[in-house]
Every structure is written in structure tokens, then in C-alpha cells.
Amino acid sequence: METLIQQLINGLVIGSVYALIALGYTMVYGILGLINFAHGDVLMVGALTALQTMMFLMGVAPGMSPIAMLTIALMVAIPVSMTIGFLMERLAYRRLRNAPRLAPLITAIGMSFLLQTLAMIIWGRNYHTFPQLISTTPLEPIAGVFITPVQVVIILASAAIMIGLSLLVTRTKIGRAMRATAENHRVASLMGVDTNAVIAFTFVVGAALAAVAGVMYASNYGIAHYGMGFMPGLKAFTAAVLGGIGNLGGAMLGGIVLGLVESFGAGYIEHMTFGFLNSSYQDIFAFIILGLVLIFKPTGLLGERVSDRA
């Protein structure tokens, strides 16, 4: 029973990180119909920028409180990621809006590898230890279940961000413009929506979420390196599809569900396959779910769009 709850909590933590990343995918997909393959790498840039800032701060002001340090690191990482998101859209994707369907996707893949290469040039190939400013020593066990402060912060912060984003999309003017653009570009622009600005805004918001998720992800595992964005990016995409791509609630739900499946899967796979497969196969679950969802319910759990759009 304790293991069950423990896995539940682990799944919830990683699931909320996936959900944050998935929101970025789903917003861009909802508006442009583009899988922004480089989204995971924006996460990596966010995490590594935060790391760099922390290193700098530790050198300049060694006595600074961890919370202040983390806040400043985020304050640097978020704008950097936002700039990258903006530049990607402005320099590459915007020019390809009317190109044949494979062109934007191939560009996005190129963009992903370009970001990784640049990160490799700046930060090297090594794995960096990410300072865990929020404690990772478990709190007092509740009913035999361990939870660490960093996990609590991740869950609470992602919940707050998701609520904030929902409010942004449903209650504000720019949110309404986003929804209108997602529904139909041309009609939206006829109604006086500056669709170009809305699309750029979507990329920027998605990148900001990715930066936060990146810092969370790196804090949770204590590691950052140039290729760290790839797997969570792919899994978050799976989460977005699982929830119904283009649907914000779906992305959140999909992220949490995927996190849980992965956590339980990794915990029980050895038992289920009689020791033949072990937890090193953890990454397979996301791909299997992705395949199954696309084959049997391409609209996802909450979505109503058809998969044949592309």
C-alpha cells in the first residue's frame, strides 16, 4: 500500500511537470497545427540558463537565501526562453505558414537539434549538477509515505500556473484572441485580431512555461545537460495527444495521467513481466501510450479535433 501511494506521489510530481510542457505544445498546435519539436529544447535552455545564473549568484553573493536565488534564476531563465520562443516563430515558422505540410515539421526538428548544438557549445557535453535549492530530504513520513519539499513546491507551483493560464485564456482579451485565432485565422484577422501578434504571444507563453518546467525538472533530478529536453519534450507531446491536442484541460489531464502511468509502470513492470523487463524500460510507456491513443482514440481523452489535420 505504501509503495502504491509513493508511486502515486512520484507520478503526480513528474506528471505536473509534463503537464506544464504539454501546455506549450498544445497551445501552439491548437493555433498553428504545428508540432513544435523544439519545445523540449526550450525547456533545456531554461534549465541551463537558470543553472548558469545560480552559479553566478553563488560566486557573487554566497550568503544569499535559496528562495531569492531561485527567484532570480527564474527571472533570468524565463525571459531567455521567451526570447528563443519568439525568435523561432519570427525567423522560421512564420515564413513557413503556407508551406507544404512537411516543411514546418522538418524545420522544427532542425531547430531542436540546432538548440541542442548551441547548448553543447555553450555548456559543454557534460552532465551538470543542478543545485537543489529546495530541500530534497523527505519530510516527516505521513502514513509511511515520503514526500520531499521540492515535490510539494512542484505540485503547488504547477497547479498555480495552470490556474493562471486558464484564467489568461478564458478571461482576458488576448485569451479570447488566442481562441479566435485557433478556431480560424482568417476570420479572426477579419474581426480585427492581429493574428501574427497572437501567434507570437502563444509561442512566448509556451516558452515561459517550458522554462519553469525545465527548472522544476532539473531541480527534481538534480541534473542538467544539453540533451535533457528531448525525452520530457517527447513525453509531454504524448501527454498533449493523450489529453486531446489543442485542448488546454486535456494537456493538464494528459500530463498527470502519463506521469502516473509511467511511475506505476516503472514500479511494477518487473513484477508483471516476471523479471524479464525492468525499470530501464520506463521510457517505453510514453511511446506505447502514444501509439495506442493515436490508433484507437486519435482525438484523445478530451479533444474533439480530428487527427487528419496535418
Added chain:
Amino acid sequence: MNELVSAVPYLGKRNPMAARWLIIIIALVAPIIAWQFGKSWVRILDFALLYMMLALGLNLVVGFAGLLDLGYIAFYAVGAYTFAFLASPHFDIHMPFWLVLPLGAAFAALAGIMLGFPVLRLRGDYLAIVTLGFGEIIRIFMLNLNYPINITNGPQGINMIDPINLFGWDLSRNLQVTETFSINSLFLYYYFFLLCVAGSILFIQRLQISRVGRAWAAMRDDELAAKAIGINTRNMKLLAFSLGATFGGVAGALFGAFQGFVSPESFSLMESIAVLTMVVFGGMGNIAGAIVGAFVLALLPEILRDVAVPLQQTLFGTVILDPEVLRMLLLSLAMILMMLLRPSGMIPARARYAHRENMKQEGAQ
């Protein structure tokens, strides 16, 4: 050959015959020229030929049938591992080359069909992601299937794979022509691979203008319309996946035998992307594009390695961008810039209607 011939600048249009001979001569003397720069360049040419086979195979799937496959390297892996299982001391099985090669191709084709069935309904970007996932699953299995039973030997890979042996003629040994003159084994591999690539080109060229090739083109341009004129799109997609995979499998088997060693590291996503970039760079949907793309993008990183590293050393005193980084930079920039500036590639595919000239003439009569 025709596409390749007409891609030759200047000569191609004016004197196709001369262009054809030019290509053949260049292909034949290339390793001899490369040898002047050092042995490693011949090896690089050998690998370039393998990349050409891969690019030709992926071009069938992406360029002809319009199915974006990001897990293509998985088939290469299946071919290579099949060869490694059946012709190495790992399981102590040493089957002859002529038996293992078709087996490798067959297993790869089977993997292609296995991938093809579930993704039949998917198109465009979804298909791309699922195929990517397929490639990753294969790689994860290669990495981890050393426990509890050691099948793939995990991250260490399998080594001491038997070399290619053509009816008792071992390609990994230098061929002793006279007592003082011998032909290096790298040359033997080169000409054997060249033969394979030439065979592939001939096959694919016939395929392209066949009923199947035309059906693929129709499906790529408009799936609904293709269905409406009676093309069985399901079978055509499966055929594209399995035929493309077959080329990957053959190239993989040759790779395993040539290198004598396979490990999961050679089959990363980066390699899938590299092959895709070759196809995109050269021009999707045409044979010459795949060949030129593979040739340029397999050679350019190596040339850069030779030029850029010493250059950096003299300029900055240290190596800032190591060759692997340069290769990634080159590939990713090639992909982005090609899509932005020249989406149809260096050598754009010719008009989609095979007999447009004939049609015009008929119309004039």
C-alpha cells in the same frame, strides 16, 4: 541513372551520354583519388555509400510515398543486429554472407510492416512522432536486452562480426594481385558497396515509373483522390514502409559486416535525422537528390573535421567546436535553411507527370 545524369551541371542537358560516362568514371576513380589523402578517406567514402543506400531507402518512404519516417535508423539497426546475431562469435553462429544478407533484409522488411500496420491511419506530423517513438523503442531494447538473458549485449554491443565473404573471397583481406601489388580491402568494400548502390538505383528507378511508383505519387499528392481512383492505399503504404525498410536492412547488414562491430550508439535518433537531412538537402522524391545529399552530407563533416580543427587551433589556440558539434551544427542548419530557402532541395524532383513532353506532343498533333 537518367535523373542523376541530368543533374550534372552543363553536360547533363547537352550531352547526356558524356555526363553518364563522367559519373561512372568519377564513381570508379573516387577511392583512388581519396587514397592520395590517406586511408581514412577511402573508409569515409565507403560509409558515404552506405549513407546513400539509406537515403535511397528513406527517399522511397518520405519522397515517393510522402510518409515522414523519423525512426528509419531502426531498420538499419535491425539489419545490422541480424547480421551480428547470425555471423559472429556472440551466439557462435557463423552463417554465410549470402544467407544472412537476405535474412537481414527480410527482418527489416518485417519490422517495416510491423511499424506500418498500426500507423496506417496516421499522416504528417503524428506519423513522424510515432515512427520516432518506434525507433527509440528499438534502441531501448537494444540497450537493455542483455538482462536477464544476454541477447544484444547491451551498450557494449557485439563485436568480431564476420566480414563480407563473397563465395570464399574475404573482402576484409587485401587482395594480393602480384607479389608486390595488392588492393586494400577498403577498395574491395568500396566497389562492392558501389555495386549495391548502383543496383538499388536501377531498381528504384524502375520502381518509380512502375504502377507502384505512380500509385505512391498519387497517394502522396492527394490520398483521398488516390483512394477514389481505386488505389489500395493501405497496401501501398505497407509496401512503402517495407521496401524502404528493406534498403535500410541491407545497408545495416553491410554496415555490421564492414565495421565488424555494432552497438546501440550507432542507431541514435541523430542518425535518423542525419539521413532525413540528406534526403531533404538533396531534394525529396528524386533519386539524384538522395545520392547527392548523402554524398555531400556524409563528406562535408569529415572535410570540416580536417579543415576546421587545425584552423581553430591556429586562430584561437584551442579547439572550440569539436568535429561532432560541427557535424550537428551543419546538419541542423542544413535542415532549417533548406526548408526556408529552397524547400525542394538542391536537385528538385522533376515534374510529377512522367510523360509531360509526350502529352504535349500528342496534343500538338
